[in-house]
Amino acid sequence: MTDANLLMNTTLLAGAILLENGAEIARVEDTMQRIATNAGYPDAQVFVLLTGITISLPTVAASQVRAIHQRGMDLEKVDQVNTLSRRYADHEIDLPAFATALAHVNQAVPTFPLSWLLVAALIVSVTLMVAFTGHATIIDLTTCAVAGVVGFAAFFGINRIGRIRFLSEFVGAFLIGLVTLISFWLSHGHLHPDAIIIGAVMPLVPGVAITNAVRDTMTGNLLSGPARAIEAILSACAIGLGIALTSIFY
Amino acid sequence: MLHWLFTIGLLQTILAYLATAAFGVLLNIPRRALNLSGWVGAAGWLTYEALYQLLPTTIDIKLAIGNLVAAVVIGVFSGLAAHYKRMPMIIFNIPSLVPLVPGGQSYRVVRNLVTGHPAIANQYLAQVVIIAGVIAIGFLLAEFINRLLWQLSHS
Numbered sequence: 083m084t085d086a087n088l089l090m091n092t093t094l095l096a097g098a099i100l101l102e103n104g105a106e107i108a109r110v111e112d113t114m115q116r117i118a119t120n121a122g123y124p125d126a127q128v129f130v131l132l133t134g135i136t137i138s139l140p141t142v143a144a145s146q147v148r149a150i151h152q153r154g155m156d157l158e159k160v161d162q163v164n165t166l167s168r169r170y171a172d173h174e175i176d177l178p179a180f181a182t183a184l185a186h187v188n189q190a191v192p193t194f195p196l197s198w199l200l201v202a203a204l205i206v207s208v209t210l211m212v213a214f215t216g217h218a219t220i221i222d223l224t225t226c227a228v229a230g231v232v233g234f235a236a237f238f239g240i241n242r243i244g245r246i247r248f249l250s251e252f253v254g255a256f257l258i259g260l261v262t263l264i265s266f267w268l269s270h271g272h273l274h275p276d277a278i279i280i281g282a283v284m285p286l287v288p289g290v291a292i293t294n295a296v297r298d299t300m301t302g303n304l305l306s307g308p309a310r311a312i313e314a315i316l317s318a319c320a321i322g323l324g325i326a327l328t329s330i331f332y
Numbered sequence: 333m334l335h336w337l338f339t340i341g342l343l344q345t346i347l348a349y350l351a352t353a354a355f356g357v358l359l360n361i362p363r364r365a366l367n368l369s370g371w372v373g374a375a376g377w378l379t380y381e382a383l384y385q386l387l388p389t390t391i392d393i394k395l396a397i398g399n400l401v402a403a404v405v406i407g408v409f410s411g412l413a414a415h416y417k418r419m420p421m422i423i424f425n426i427p428s429l430v431p432l433v434p435g436g437q438s439y440r441v442v443r444n445l446v447t448g449h450p451a452i453a454n455q456y457l458a459q460v461v462i463i464a465g466v467i468a469i470g471f472l473l474a475e476f477i478n479r480l481l482w483q484l485s486h487s
């Protein structure tokens with residue numbers, strides 16, 4: 083038996099990092115349950131929602147809650163929590179060391195530099211435009227590359243500064259539409275705006291979120307799955323509105 | 333079919349590899365997983381494209397069957413990759429989904445609703461529901477296959 087308070091804090095932190103960085107509900111519950119079992123509390127009750135986590139230990143009559151406000155995608159953190167939990171299960175590290183390492187994961191993980199992210203946004207936009215539509219004239223390719231990079235840069239920048247939800251998607255999509263519109267005028271209509279836009283919005287659209295919503299619902303999380311779907315629908319609305327504002331001009 | 337495989341099929345595979353690896357960078361997956369997740373994504377997209385060429389049916393059924401099989405392929409390959417690299421599966425299957433997921437369709441639903449084309453919006457909405465549902469079922473099937481493979485390799 084280990085210190086119950088430390089165990090609950092560590093378990094909640096591990097669950098929170100997973101949930102805030104894109105893991106499904108079932109994975110979060112599974113990881114938290116494993117940590118509690120390995121610490122000597124196999125009867126621990128773990129209750130995970132999209133917006134908050136609860137753990138309670140019946141044997142010592144204690145429970146704790148943690149609210150989750152921000153959700154994003156950072157799979158490096160998911161991997162590190164997974165590695166740490168595996169090392170804890172193998173008794174390579176003890177609970178205090180596990181707790182310290184987790185706090186470190188939340189503050190500092192390796193990230194890609196901004197230049198890499200912009201190049202990645204460019205590649206995603208251009209390759210998917212060609213893969214989906216087959217249009218690959220030089221003007222389509224360059225417009226799509228510029229629009230994809232500008233849109234993602236705006237999305238990323240606004241997320242960094244303000245954390246105002248859905249505004250970043252809206253502004254990113256609006257700029258994509260604007261770049262396409264300017265290019266449409268400059269080239270006197272010799273390009274495929276629909277193809278360019280569908281490529282350039284790919285770094286922003288909530289496709290993974292929609293799929294995860296269905297997967298969460300199918301594993302029996304009847305509250306968290308639909309909640310995730312609402313989040314995805316709102317960001318699809320922000321993007322659709324941003325594009326629609328510029329698309330009325332052609 | 334063979335001709336298709338060595339021309340458009342090859343091109344689509346390379347495009348999907350690049351798109352998946354680049355999307356992996358956007359999701360900040362560990363660097364040592366980038367290459368492998370790119371290949372998982374390429375395998376999934378090639379499966380989808382090949383089925384799309386072969387199936388002699390309407391577009392909705394093509395979407396459903398193509399995405400279902402592609403999701404199974406991605407799920408199984410992600411499971412193998414995760415086992416090989418000792419990393420969680422989510423690192424391989426989330427970036428690999430990028431060419432398949434109904435992100436583009438979901439934005440088109442809203443765009444067509446706003447610009448006054450509800451009929452087109454309805455079509456895309458149906459596609460979003462079909463694709464998202466079918467990918468989820470495909471992942472369930474893949475999980476089942478992964479467990480079978482696991483039991484076979486340990487008996």
